[in-house]
Amino acid sequence: MTTINLTVNGKQLSATAEPRTHLADYLRDCHNLTGTHIGCEHGVCGACTLLVDGVPTRSCITFAVTCEHAHVTTIEGLDDDEIATELRAAFKREHALQCGYCTPGMMVSARDVVLRMESPSEHDIRVAMSGNLCRCTGYVGIVRAVQSVIEARRKRGAGAIPDGNRKLLGPAGSGHSSAVAANGAKPRETSATKAAASVAAAPARADANWTPQTTFVQSFTVEHPVDQVWEFFGRIGEVATCLPGASLDGEPVDGHAEGRIKVKVGPISAEFQGVADVSRDDATRTGTISGAGKDQRSNSATRGLIxxxxxxxxxxxxTRVDVTVGFTLTGMLAQFSRSGLVQDIANRLIAAFVQNLEAKLSAGEGAARAVAAEFDAGSLFTSVIIGRIKALFASVFRRR
Structure with a gap:
């Protein structure tokens, strides 16, 4: 059993449930919020639709545990909502309900249409509401009710909110969507939204309690005096151009940098956007780089300390440079973080970095800043695997 904490209809609720429990069952069984109806249990009929962080969500196929600390609004929570109040009157006026089983989910979806669409046609409304099935009405009254509310609100000057204030992609409740409360206002940030925002805005502060999944040590030499190399390492922008796929968003300020690194692994192309804090000690000629980044497309995140x-x-x-790297990789790309392969990839990546570093140091500060190419880990993995196969065959034939 797992303790699940949610803000439901403006109240903080907590209850224990099995990790496999769907959000609809959790709300009905644990909190007696039976206004959310369960129909097909396959996410098809739309009867269980409710709001998670302001986004219409199929609660019969959403695990409650994945919505930890999210804001959930059920049909009960829309009693005082302005749009829902107008829709209820319109549904009654246009005879848009009969048995009423689909109505809670229909109301939630209709509210979203009113909120998002400026001046939809009848066809537009039917397409937008096609995810909610009704076995009784034939939809005519439902479409008329939604259309009448939109027309009345637009005449009063209540315009639509483009995309319902949704600025980020991601599963509802995961902290990646832009939240809109039942009254149209943005609710307070949850721990999930703060964590997502910290990757893009907050400094990558060192955390003494953080333990990396993978750590490796590497050394390399460059044919240039130690003072020149140390001075070059202080120019963060220049160093970034030596790393394949890396680039900065503007000049670093007080050791804080924002940027991105492009990575390609087979068919997966990722762009990690993140931040890094850099510190240096001139007396010992040592430095640290603490960083974190996230790729929205693959939903992968990484954190590292160099x-x-x-x-x-x-x-x-x-000059000899000793490097210690510790990092954690989560999400889709985590499958490629096995320590043995990572070490081989790191060797090749560092070799490319050293080659670019040598070229920069030899050319001096007047060298043109070439745009770093995407880091194609897929081709590197191929070379790693081929190298291991060759080594295996060599060892077999040596035994003979």
Whole structure:
């Protein structure tokens, strides 16, 4: 059993349920909110539709546990809602309900149409409401009711809200959608929305309690004096251009940088947008980079901590750089984070970085800043696998 905490119809509610419990069952069985009706239990009929963070959601196919800390509005929570009040009167006037079983979900979807669509035609309303099935009315009264409310509100100057204030993609309740409360106002931020926003806006502060999933240590040398290399590492924008796929959104401010890195793994093309905080110690020639990023398309997120030390090499004109990398990768791309493959990929990525670094140092500050290409991890994985197969065959034939 899992404790699930939700804000339902403006009240904070908590109850225990099995992780497999759907949101509709959770609301009906745990909180006696039986206005949400369950029909097909396949997300087809629309009878169970309610609002999760302001977005119409099929509660029969949404796990309650995935909506932790979300704002849920059921049909009971729309009693005092302006649009819902007008729709109830219109439904009664246009004879838009008979048995009433589909009505709760129909009302929620109709409210969303009134909220989003400026001046829809009858066809537009039928398409928008096609996800809600009715076995009684033939839909004529329902369409007339919705259309009459829209026309009345537009005449009063109550315009539509484009896309219902939805600015981000993502599953309802996951913190990626733009929330709209039942009264049309934006509700307070939940922990999920704050976490999503922190990737794009907040500094990537170091957390002593954070433990990376994968850690590896790597060293490389460059044929340039240590003072020159250390000074170059202080120019964050220049360093970023040496990393394939990386770019910054403007110049860093007080060691804080915002940017992105493009990664391609087979058919998956991701663009991690994130932030990083950079600190340096001139006395010891060491530095740290703490960063976090998120790819909206694959819903993958990463967090990492890089520590580096710039040291004198074996020769006066040579510099050694020791790098320690720790990171955590979640989401669709996490399947590619196995430590053995990551180490091989890191070796190739660092080799490309060193090659670009050498070119930059040799050309000096006047060198043109070439746009870094997308990091194609797919081709690197292929080379890694081919290399391992060759090594396997070599070891077999050596035994013979």
């Amino acid at each position: 520590g580096y030390a710039v040291k004198q090499g074996d020769r006066p004109e040579q």
